[in-house]
Structures are given as C-alpha cells and as structure tokens.
Amino acid sequence: MSLPTQILPAHHRHCDDLFVAAEEFAQRGDWAAAAPAFTRFNDQMKAHFEAEESLLFPAFEAATGMSAGPTQMMRHEHEQMRSLLSQLEAACAARDGEAYAGVAETLLMLMQQHNMKEENILYPMCDQALGAEAERVAAKMGALLEPGHA
Amino acid sequence: MQPTLSFEQAPPISVPYRFFLTAPLFGAVAGLILAWLGPAALESRWSPGALAMTHLIVVDFMLQAMCGSLLQFVAVVAGANIWRPRLVAAVVHPLITAGAVFLATAFLLEQQVLFLLAALVFATALGLFLTVMATALLRTPARSSSIYVLRLAVLGLLVTVVLGVTLASTLGLRESLQSVWSLLALINVHVAWGLGGWALMLVIGVSYLVVPMFQLTPAYPVWLTRLVPAGLFLLLCLWSLQLLPGMDAAQAWQSGVLLAGMLLAGLYAVATLWLQSRRRRRQADVTLNFWRGAMLALLGLAVSWLVFVALPQLGSHPRAPLWLGVLALPGVFLSVIMGMLYKIMPFLNWLHLQRQGGTVMTQPNMKQMIPERAMRGQMRLHFAALVLLLAAVVWPALALPAGLAFSASCLWLEWNLIGAARLYARFRDRIRAAARAAASART
Numbered sequence: 001m002s003l004p005t006q007i008l009p010a011h012h013r014h015c016d017d018l019f020v021a022a023e024e025f026a027q028r029g030d031w032a033a034a035a036p037a038f039t040r041f042n043d044q045m046k047a048h049f050e051a052e053e054s055l056l057f058p059a060f061e062a063a064t065g066m067s068a069g070p071t072q073m074m075r076h077e078h079e080q081m082r083s084l085l086s087q088l089e090a091a092c093a094a095r096d097g098e099a100y101a102g103v104a105e106t107l108l109m110l111m112q113q114h115n116m117k118e119e120n121i122l123y124p125m126c127d128q129a130l131g132a133e134a135e136r137v138a139a140k141m142g143a144l145l146e147p148g149h150a
Numbered sequence: 151m152q153p154t155l156s157f158e159q160a161p162p163i164s165v166p167y168r169f170f171l172t173a174p175l176f177g178a179v180a181g182l183i184l185a186w187l188g189p190a191a192l193e194s195r196w197s198p199g200a201l202a203m204t205h206l207i208v209v210d211f212m213l214q215a216m217c218g219s220l221l222q223f224v225a226v227v228a229g230a231n232i233w234r235p236r237l238v239a240a241v242v243h244p245l246i247t248a249g250a251v252f253l254a255t256a257f258l259l260e261q262q263v264l265f266l267l268a269a270l271v272f273a274t275a276l277g278l279f280l281t282v283m284a285t286a287l288l289r290t291p292a293r294s295s296s297i298y299v300l301r302l303a304v305l306g307l308l309v310t311v312v313l314g315v316t317l318a319s320t321l322g323l324r325e326s327l328q329s330v331w332s333l334l335a336l337i338n339v340h341v342a343w344g345l346g347g348w349a350l351m352l353v354i355g356v357s358y359l360v361v362p363m364f365q366l367t368p369a370y371p372v373w374l375t376r377l378v379p380a381g382l383f384l385l386l387c388l389w390s391l392q393l394l395p396g397m398d399a400a401q402a403w404q405s406g407v408l409l410a411g412m413l414l415a416g417l418y419a420v421a422t423l424w425l426q427s428r429r430r431r432r433q434a435d436v437t438l439n440f441w442r443g444a445m446l447a448l449l450g451l452a453v454s455w456l457v458f459v460a461l462p463q464l465g466s467h468p469r470a471p472l473w474l475g476v477l478a479l480p481g482v483f484l485s486v487i488m489g490m491l492y493k494i495m496p497f498l499n500w501l502h503l504q505r506q507g508g509t510v511m512t513q514p515n516m517k518q519m520i521p522e523r524a525m526r527g528q529m530r531l532h533f534a535a536l537v538l539l540l541a542a543v544v545w546p547a548l549a550l551p552a553g554l555a556f557s558a559s560c561l562w563l564e565w566n567l568i569g570a571a572r573l574y575a576r577f578r579d580r581i582r583a584a585a586r587a588a589a590s591a592r593t
Contacts, residue, residue: 017430019366020366023431087515099515102518106500106515106517108364109364110497110501112363113226113363116226116294116359117226120293120297121292121293124293
C-alpha cells in the first residue's frame, strides 16, 4: 500500500516525461507523432487533476475543515493548466510550432511550481490529516492514473 | 502564532520588479567607472576604483536582484507570504540602492562621512529585510532541502551585514580596531560570508529547485544536497576563527580551509553541469546557457585558486585576487542572475496578467514576453565582456574596452527587462479596458 506522498509525486514525474515526448515531436515538426503524444499527456494531466479534485482534496477538506485554503488555490491552478492544455491542443491541431513552444514553456513553469507546492507542503499535510484513510484514498487515486515511476 | 499557510501565488508584481529593474543599471555604472579610471582601477583589489566597482556589483546589482527574487521565491517554496511585501520592498529597495551609492562614492572619494551614512542605511534596510525573511522561513511548515539552505543563506547575509557595517563604521570613524581585530581578518571574513555564505548558498538553495524544474534534469543526489551547504557553512565558521586573538597569523590552516571550500564549490559546479547534461528536455534555452556559463566560471575559479597555490609567484601577484573576483562576480553570480531574470520575468508577467482576469482576452505566452534573439544577443555580449574583463586583469590596458563591453551588456539587459515590464503594463491596461467595456455593455 502507498500514501498520497508516494504515488502522486511519481505521477508528476510521469507527466513530465509525457510532456517532454510531445514537446520534442512538436519541436521537430513531426505532427503525426506529436498528436498522439500530446493526447496521452493531456489525458494523464486531466486524470491527475480529477484524482485530486474528486478524491484527495475532498478528503483533506473533510478531515481538516479547511476548504478555502490550499486546496482552493490548487484547484485554481488546475483551471489555469486546463486552459493552457486546450491552447496546446489547438496549436497541435493547427500544426503551429511557435505557439506550441510558447504555451508549452508557460505550462511547464506553472506545472513545476504547482508540483513543488503540492509535494513540499500539501501532500505531507494530506498524509498527516487523513491518517488511516490515507492509504485507501491513495489506492482509489492510483486506479485513475497510469503507473508512474518512483 | 500558528504557522500561516497561504497559497497565494505571488506578492504584488511591483515588489520584485522594482528590484529587478534597477539592478542592471548599477552594473552599467560599474563598467563605466572601469572605462573611466582605466588601468589604475586594476592595480590591485585595494584600489579605490576596484573597491567601488565591487560594491556596486555585489550590493546594487547582486543583492538587489537577490532580495527581489527571494521576496518572490519564498512565497512559492515556503507557501507563506512574507509580512507586508509592498511596504518591505518600498523601504528596502531605495535604501540599499542609496547605501551602495554612498559606499561606492566613499571608496572613490575617500569620504569618511559617506562610510558612516552607508553603514546606517544598510543596517536599517537589511535589518528589516532579514527580520521579515527569517520569520517567513522559520515559520513555514514546508519541507524541502531548499528551505534549510535558504535559512543558512539568510544567516550568511546577517553575518556579512554585521561585519560590513562594522567595517564601514571603522573606516568612517578612522578608529582603528587593530587592538581587537586585524582589519584584514575582518575583511577576509566579511568577503567569505558575503560570497560563500550568502550569495553561493542562495544559488545552491535555489538550484536544488530550479535546475531540475526548468530542464527536467534528475534531482541532485540527497547526499550532495546535504554535504555541500553543511560543509560550506562549517568551513565558513572555521574561517571566521581568524577573528579570535592570536589566530590571524596562522596561515597553514587557513589555506586548508580555503582549499576545502574550493573543492566543495568545484564539486557542486561539476554536479550541476552533470545533471544538466542528463536533462530530459533537450532544448538549450538562454537560462540553461547562463547557468552552464556560471558553473564553468565557478569551476574556473576553483581551478585558478589551486593554480595560484601551486605557483606562489603567480598567486601573490597583486592582480591575482582580481582574476578570482571577475570569475566570481560577473562570471558566476551575474550569469546566474541574468539567466534567472529571463525566466522569472516572463513567468511573472503571465501569472499577474492571469490574475488581472486574463480570461477576458488572450494574452501573450512566456516566449512572447522578451524576444529570444534579444536575450541571446545580450548573453553573448555578457560572456564576451567576461572574457575581456579577464583579459584586462592580465593586460590592464584593456580596461577601457572591457568596461565599455560590460556596461553595454548591463544596459542591454536593462532594455530587455524594461521591454517585458512595458509589455505587462500594456496588456494589463487592455484587460482592464476590456473588463470595463464588458461591464458597461451589461448595464
């Protein structure tokens, strides 16, 4: 069994890998390969948001009574990332390498500082606040995500 | 008080930007001083011109940029906003700007009263900055190897400031502290804490986060993240023992401490270059190239020091410390700062435009904030200026072109940063106008 602090950071790394793969194809102008690579990246990002928003955050909010704090900010950043992902999707469809590169750079920065806050602060707080329930929540989230590497 | 956990994304944009937009100007002034004074400024590290240029760069360029970034950075890594960021910036920023100008003028014109004024201004400004920063870093519930390195860096700044204020007061009062401390020992310890305990420690703490983050490199090995800062801190404490009575003459152990410090710095530089060579994101952007240049300069610094020890006739030359100083200041620290500014400003522009309500209209992405060609051109000029500065240490006749090239590179940086700030202002105004138009259309 694992905890949120174990499975979610590993999945962040997995999403990083998928990001790089799609970005490289787009940079080379190999759109036939970029499209499916982007789709896989996009799907995993959305699955990650879904796992956190439908399972982890509600459990954390219920356990701590904090619903306007960190989880609200994380949801807000998920929204910002969803919007950038849809811009990437459009750039991919239009085969616009320049737009893809610019939006990808922006998404990467937002994603990395978001992950940093989650990994250094929020996930450890979740492990602690959820207590015995942490493993159960982690297992449910794990079912939604492609396995990451540790 | 309970540790506060605020996930605000950032303090107001004016807080870091006021620091960022003044910093390069003083690099340009330092370059002009070198061009103006010519070879005389490069006679030794003790020449008035060298002391003035050094303090313009370390305080008005480096400290300025580092304070601005730290106010921003702590909010992200520690998840805690600092106390009244706007007020702190409004006090600290003008005071350290003025303090460094006083100090540089005091060195150039040998004006005692300006040393005292500088001491007073720095004590006030940095006293406030350190209090606010230490509070935020000590209260945070965040866990990461960076947090504890940042705490050490803030402690390093405290020691540097205390010693610097003591030195400036001594020079201002012409009151010799020889009976208590030798002036040279005091300067040695001040320089070591300023460059090693504050500036390098901060670069190390920040690099643990941003090196893996920007280019998706592997993380620094855990043993290294502990060994380098802890070792550096321990060595600085040992180095400070020369302040004790009777300890200042012991040359052998001091060389040993310095040797260990240089090896540690070299190890860190090699580790960073190695991680960067294993990055998963292959494209090499300007920020990555600035970092690589900085790490090569750090490695060059360690190797030069070893050569100076091995060849004492070279190492005892009065210009040998200037060679090390050029590698450290423009070479290591300014390169890192320039590379970071080119990443931070485009991202903050984007983040704050989002906050303004960026959903009303499409806004530029990060790569549209500063033209790539302008950043690359400025980077090439910076590294060319660095080579010229090193050459001028060997052949002081080159002081004029070296000073002008360095000055031009700083002005180009300033131009690029102003362009980013103006682009922000333009889009912010458009977003506000669009929001007003939408509101009046509804009524």
